Amino acid sequence: MIGQRSAPxxxxxxxxxxxxxxxxxxxxxxxxxxALSVTIERPLSADVVAxxxxxxxxxxxxxxxxxxxxxxxxxxxxxxxxxxxxxxxTAAPSGIHSVQxxxxxxxxxxxxSVLQFTVNNTPPKxxxxxxxxxxxxxxxxxxxxxxxxxxxxxxxxxxxxxxLIAFSNFSANTTxxxxxxxxxxxxxxxxxGKTAVRASMSSSGLSGTALAYIDVALRSPPxxxxxADNITFDPASPSGGDEVTIGAIVSNQGGTNxxxxxxxxxxxxxxQDVAIGVAAGGSWPAFVKWRLPSGWHTIQVGLxxxxxxxxxxxxxxxxxxxxxxxxxxxxxxxxxxSNSRPTEGMAITIQARISNTGEVAxxxxxxxxxxxxxxxxxxxxxxVSVDANSTLTVFLDWNATRGTHNMTAVVxxxxxxxxxxxxxxxxxxxxxxxxxxxxxxPAPGLEAAPxxxxxxxxxxxxxxxxxxxxxxxxxxxxxxxxxxxxx
Numbered sequence: 001m002i003g004q005r006s007a008p009x010x011x012x013x014x015x016x017x018x019x020x021x022x023x024x025x026x027x028x029x030x031x032x033x034x035a036l037s038v039t040i041e042r043p044l045s046a047d048v049v050a051x052x053x054x055x056x057x058x059x060x061x062x063x064x065x066x067x068x069x070x071x072x073x074x075x076x077x078x079x080x081x082x083x084x085x086x087x088x089x090t091a092a093p094s095g096i097h098s099v100q101x102x103x104x105x106x107x108x109x110x111x112x113s114v115l116q117f118t119v120n121n122t123p124p125k126x127x128x129x130x131x132x133x134x135x136x137x138x139x140x141x142x143x144x145x146x147x148x149x150x151x152x153x154x155x156x157x158x159x160x161x162x163x164l165i166a167f168s169n170f171s172a173n174t175t176x177x178x179x180x181x182x183x184x185x186x187x188x189x190x191x192x193g194k195t196a197v198r199a200s201m202s203s204s205g206l207s208g209t210a211l212a213y214i215d216v217a218l219r220s221p222p223x224x225x226x227x228a229d230n231i232t233f234d235p236a237s238p239s240g241g242d243e244v245t246i247g248a249i250v251s252n253q254g255g256t257n258x259x260x261x262x263x264x265x266x267x268x269x270x271x272q273d274v275a276i277g278v279a280a281g282g283s284w285p286a287f288v289k290w291r292l293p294s295g296w297h298t299i300q301v302g303l304x305x306x307x308x309x310x311x312x313x314x315x316x317x318x319x320x321x322x323x324x325x326x327x328x329x330x331x332x333x334x335x336x337x338s339n340s341r342p343t344e345g346m347a348i349t350i351q352a353r354i355s356n357t358g359e360v361a362x363x364x365x366x367x368x369x370x371x372x373x374x375x376x377x378x379x380x381x382x383x384v385s386v387d388a389n390s391t392l393t394v395f396l397d398w399n400a401t402r403g404t405h406n407m408t409a410v411v412x413x414x415x416x417x418x419x420x421x422x423x424x425x426x427x428x429x430x431x432x433x434x435x436x437x438x439x440x441x442p443a444p445g446l447e448a449a450p451x452x453x454x455x456x457x458x459x460x461x462x463x464x465x466x467x468x469x470x471x472x473x474x475x476x477x478x479x480x481x482x483x484x485x486x487x
Contacts, residue, residue: 035061036110038083038103042178048118048155054178055085055099057112062103069099077101089119124152124206129163131199131210138188139219139255147183148210150176150201158203167197167214176201192218222258222308224278225251225315226301233299233322239360239416240294240327247287248301248318252278260306262286268297268324273304294326294359328362328416330386331355331423332409343435344402352394352409352426356386364414364424368396372406372427384411400432 040057043049058081059065065083066074069092077085083101096118102111130148138144146165150158157180165172168189176182182199189195195216200209230249238244252258257279264286265271274286303316310316331354338349356362363385369376379396386392394409408427418424 036103036105036108038062038065038101038110038112040099040101040112040115043115043117044179045115046117047157048120049089050119050121050154050156051089053087053089055087055101056083057101058082059103061105062110063106064104065101066104067099067101070097071100074102090121092119094118094120094122118155120154120156122154124154124156124204126153127151127158127201127203127206127208128153129158129199129201129208129210131197131212133197133212133214136213137215137217139217140188140190140192142188143185144188144214145183145185146197146199146212147181148199149179149181150203150208151180152204152206158201161201161203163199163201165197165199167195188214188216192216219280220255221311222252222256222278222280222306223254223312223315224258224260224303224306224310225253225312226262226303226318227315228318228320231299231301231318231320233320237323237325238292239325241291241419242324243289243291244322244324245287245289246299246322247285249283249285250276250278250303251283252280254311255280256308258306258308258310260310261304263302263304264288264290265300265302266290266292266297268292268295292322292324294324297322297324325359325388326357328356328358328360328386328388328414328418329420329423330362330364330411330414330418331357332411332426333391333423335407335409335426335428337407337428337430341431341433342400343433344400345435346400346432348398348400350396350398350407352396353391354384354386354394354409354411355391356388359388360416361385361387362414362416362418364411364418366394367410367412369408369410370405372408373410373425376406376408400430402432402434405430405432 038057038059040055042054042056055067060081062080065077065080067077067085068074069087075085077083096116098114098116100112100114102109127150129150132147134145134147150161150163152158159176159178159180161176163174163176163182165174165184165186168191170189172184172186174182174184193216194213197212197214198209200207226248232247234245234247235242246264248262248264250260250262257277259275259277262274262276263271264274269290269292272288274288276284276286278284298319299322300319301317303310332352333355334351334353336351339346342348350368352366352368354366363383365381366384367373367381368379370379371377379398384392384394406427407430408425410425412424414424
């Protein structure tokens with residue numbers, strides 16, 4: 001009776017309810033219909049098919065895909081997301097048919113648009129194959145592409161067939177895809193001129209052949225060159241011992257890529273090789289880093305072992321002169337006293353000559369000492385600059401003090417570096433005697449004219465006296481510097 005259940009039925013419902021409360025849920029998910037989709041990729045719309053047809057496509061979010069032909073039964077395809085369905089078209093009449101696919105995610109369906117195709121199971125009588133070459137003009141050995149398609153006179157694409165491509169003494173095989181197309185990348189023959197390229201295919205007892213021509217030209221051989229204008233130095237005027245980067249740009253005026261050895265050589269350095277490659281119509285640099293002594297150097301650059309052969313060797317060598325300047329050589333070349341036998345309290349002038357025999361201007365700290373450094377007392381210090389191949393004269397006025405003095409002039413902290421420090425210091429001994437009331441060396445001629453001396457003395461005594469200016473105290477110094485480029 002409707003609305004009542006038997007005892008066994010009630011017992012079964014109770015067991016199901018208990019299982020639902022305590023059972024572990026299965027890992028079972030359903031995608032929403034919005035994320036569900038399916039497409040048909042083969043055959044293409046309006047394709048002509050025959051025999052066994054492989055319907056294929058893609059799906060998204062599907063647990064399964066079904067196929068219906070001519071709005072008939074839904075048949076299960078195999079695989080997700082890529083799916084396939086093999087259909088025997090011989091059971092269908094020739095003519096236009098339709099196919100539609102739908103995807104299922106466990107709770108919803110999503111369908112594809114309807115695709116129309118043509119069935120033609122009439123046995124074909126011929127196989128047609130096409131051949132295109134790209135590019136049609138190539139250099140010897142350059143790659144080109146041979147491509148085309150194959151189909152029967154019935155309109156059915158010849159898929160999965162082997163295409164033989166042959167030219168000169170070369171042959172290669174490729175296979176047509178599901179659309180009946182093929183493509184192969186090949187290397188042009190080494191011989192120049194028009195070359196016939198043949199594509200042939202056999203399938204279902206039928207054969208097809210296509211013929212095309214490729215125009216092969218010979219590339220001009222490499223022509224590597226180097227010139228004096230393309231030889232560079234950094235820095236442009238280095239000093240002796242400095243690191244200088246020597247560069248050479250190699251050009252290829254030919255039509256073929258090439259490799260070569262760039263050799264740098266000079267009488268002041270061992271030869272050094274650099275391997276480079278230069279593309280046709282391009283250029284490439286090579287560099288070395290050298291330290292060279294001061295003087296003039298002829299930097300020679302030559303190209304060796306060019307491969308393939310260099311068509312023109314006349315421009316494979318070049319040279320350029322590099323002047324490496326002599327580093328600064330600062331020296332205290334002279335130390336001169338205005339009075340070599342002074343007495344205490346006498347103001348004398350000390351003259352120091354600072355020479356630079358290098359080809360680079362330099363500066364240094366000049367210090368006058370009374371005594372040998374570092375124990376001697378510093379009288380005066382100043383930073384001075386000396387031009388290349390020049391001499392600077394520096395004067396120091398000094399109030400003499402009694403005793404023996406080792407007057408010293410020192411130049412230090414030279415920039416740029418002075419590599420010879422042996423001549424940066426000079427010492428001269430100066431003896432300062434006790435001041436005498438009577439000149440020890442009377443002026444010549446006075447002893448021969450005593451009467452004149454008496455007269456002059458009387459005149460001086462009778463002259464009105466004037467106040468004498470005060471003198472600087474012992475130890476007071478002052479200086480004056482005078483540049484003397486001529487030395």
